[in-house]
Amino acid sequence: MSDPRTEAKRRRTFAIISHPDAGKTTLTEKFLLYGGMLTAGAGAVKAKGGRRSATSDWMELEQQRGISITSTVLQFPYRGMVLNLLDTPGHRDFSEDTYRVLAATDAAIMVLDGSKGIESQTRKLFEVCRDREIPTVTFINKWDRPSRDALELLDEIEEQLILEPVPMSWPVGDGERFRGLIDRQTGDFVRYTRTARGASEAPEEIVEPARAEAEEGDLWLEAKEGVELLDVMERTFDAKRFESGELSPVFFGSALTNFGVRMILDAIVDLVPSPSPRIDENDQPRPLEDPFSGIVFKVQANMDKAHRDRVAFMRVCSGKFERGMVVTHGPTGKPFATKYAHSVSGQDRETVEEAYPGDVVGLVNANDFRVGDSIFVDKAVKWPAVPAFAPSHFRVARSTDTSRSKQFRSGITQLDEEGVVQVLREPDVGDQAPILAAVGPLQFEVVQYRLENEFGAPVELNACSWTTARITDEESREKLRGMSGVTVAARSDGELLALFESQYWLQRLELDQPELTLDKLIAEG
Numbered sequence: 353m354s355d356p357r358t359e360a361k362r363r364r365t366f367a368i369i370s371h372p373d374a375g376k377t378t379l380t381e382k383f384l385l386y387g388g389m390l391t392a393g394a395g396a397v398k399a400k401g402g403r404r405s406a407t408s409d410w411m412e413l414e415q416q417r418g419i420s421i422t423s424t425v426l427q428f429p430y431r432g433m434v435l436n437l438l439d440t441p442g443h444r445d446f447s448e449d450t451y452r453v454l455a456a457t458d459a460a461i462m463v464l465d466g467s468k469g470i471e472s473q474t475r476k477l478f479e480v481c482r483d484r485e486i487p488t489v490t491f492i493n494k495w496d497r498p499s500r501d502a503l504e505l506l507d508e509i510e511e512q513l514i515l516e517p518v519p520m521s522w523p524v525g526d527g528e529r530f531r532g533l534i535d536r537q538t539g540d541f542v543r544y545t546r547t548a549r550g551a552s553e554a555p556e557e558i559v560e561p562a563r564a565e566a567e568e569g570d571l572w573l574e575a576k577e578g579v580e581l582l583d584v585m586e587r588t589f590d591a592k593r594f595e596s597g598e599l600s601p602v603f604f605g606s607a608l609t610n611f612g613v614r615m616i617l618d619a620i621v622d623l624v625p626s627p628s629p630r631i632d633e634n635d636q637p638r639p640l641e642d643p644f645s646g647i648v649f650k651v652q653a654n655m656d657k658a659h660r661d662r663v664a665f666m667r668v669c670s671g672k673f674e675r676g677m678v679v680t681h682g683p684t685g686k687p688f689a690t691k692y693a694h695s696v697s698g699q700d701r702e703t704v705e706e707a708y709p710g711d712v713v714g715l716v717n718a719n720d721f722r723v724g725d726s727i728f729v730d731k732a733v734k735w736p737a738v739p740a741f742a743p744s745h746f747r748v749a750r751s752t753d754t755s756r757s758k759q760f761r762s763g764i765t766q767l768d769e770e771g772v773v774q775v776l777r778e779p780d781v782g783d784q785a786p787i788l789a790a791v792g793p794l795q796f797e798v799v800q801y802r803l804e805n806e807f808g809a810p811v812e813l814n815a816c817s818w819t820t821a822r823i824t825d826e827e828s829r830e831k832l833r834g835m836s837g838v839t840v841a842a843r844s845d846g847e848l849l850a851l852f853e854s855q856y857w858l859q860r861l862e863l864d865q866p867e868l869t870l871d872k873l874i875a876e877g
């Protein structure tokens with residue numbers, strides 16, 4: 353029963369990507385409702401055991417700003433399967449974090465607001481999925497509100513994302529008159545009934561086409577015409593093309609009223625591939641039945657003020673994880689005892705006794721662990737490096753309280769190791785005034801907040817004129833030294849970054865001195 357391959361087949365590990373407000377949180381809560389993890393009650397949906405909600409807003413800052421910064425993991429059962437939902441931050445400033453989370457998932461659910469279609473953050477996040485060839489399921493949400501034309505939305509997906517949309521369901525009516533969905537596979541009408549505030553599952557009735565026509569009249573005929581058009585256009589699902597990220601099955605619905613939620617969950621079970629052997633640094637797959645191995649995709653300190661510890665989130669890649677086992681930390685070769693292993697959902701921690709490929713475990717006190725690290729037993733493995741994003745915002749950090757400079761230094765090191773920002777140092781300036789490099793400026797707010805609140809180290813973050821970074825080497829560094837408008841600083845992973853004040857100046861330099869090493873970082877605008 354509990355061999356890793358069989359258990360892996362029962363698992364689906366995925367993330368939801370969306371533009372803020374499209375309905376990611378609502379859909380997450382509804383997944384938990386359908387997974388039996390929430391008890392229906394009057395008013396707001398409440399989690400079992402009195403937990404507040406499915407959201408991951410555990411940091412004060414997140415609550416103040418109303419944004420989700422950190423990533424957490426939810427595990428819930430559905431149809432005898434184990435579903436692992438990895439949360440991704442919604443704000444574009446944290447796209448680097450999202451990238452790392454997506455490195456640990458097998459699929460993404462892309463949620464669109466039916467009245468808006470593709471929005472800026474949808475595009476940005478989808479690009480990450482494409483980059484990683486992650487299969488993407490599309491959910492067009494809020495169909496209980498006046499929406500845009502369904503065919504027009506499909507065109508938009510195709511044109512803007514270069515992704516073939518294949519509707520698996522088709523809406524019957526919209527807004528107030530949203531009645532249900534045609535299941536394209538069976539041709540049947542799935543009619544839903546609204547429940548008060550969507551607090552319990554929406555009752556579903558499967559209606560044969562002839563009866564649907566008699567009962568729904570024009571709404572049915574209109575929807576049927578849409579489906580016929582899709583058939584003519586040969587929009588058919590192809591598992592291979594889905595798995596390689598070329599095609600996306602599309603579902604319509606309303607997370608708020610629960611219409612279509614079950615279909616999405618069924619799609620996760622039926623279409624999303626189960627965890628497969630992870631490819632190592634040498635392009636070799638690590639078989640699922642090999643001894644335990646995992647990849648760290650997120651490191652987070654001080655999640656719980658009462659504990660003041662560091663949690664490394666690890667996805668199991670092969671074998672069986674058992675709490676208490678002693679694993680080897682790849683990069684240092686040191687043994688690590690997994691006495692404190694948790695599943696971490698928001699602030700709630702539950703001890704994990706065992707986990708299988710696709711599952712995520714939070715390892716407490718994993719102080720040496722960094723994003724991308726391998727951990728294993730018996731048979732060593734190293735994963736390909738998780739690349740760092742191109743920073744385009746820079747600040748010089750200085751402690752404003754000299755008596756706290758030790759805390760300042762250890763805080764900066766900690767946040768660097770977590771990947772909250774990239775930390776660069778100019779050789780002549782050293783630790784006093786490190787350069788912080790970020791993809792988005794909100795990352796600096798997190799740094800400032802956490803340095804002050806967790807480390808008691810007030811800082812000032814001074815604006816800088818650099819706008820672009822390139823990876824360089826020692827030889828080019830010598831040549832760049834002394835040029836105006838460029839500074840070379842070392843990142844803590846050892847890479848040398850050349851920082852430019854002007855894009856124009858950089859382009860000229862590339863043309864005039866092609867011998868210089870000025871390599872682009874990934875995901876540059």
Ligand code: G4P
Binds near residue numbers: 494
């Ligand atoms: P996010 O996590 O992607 O940012 O979105 P979230 O689920 O928080 O949803 C954003 C808003 O959209 C919420 O309204 C939510 O109730 C609403 N919403 C989500 N799904 C649907 C849907 O299917 N239909 C309709 N009509 N609305 C939907 P809010 O007013 O901001 O919050 P609340 O007061 O309703 O909680």
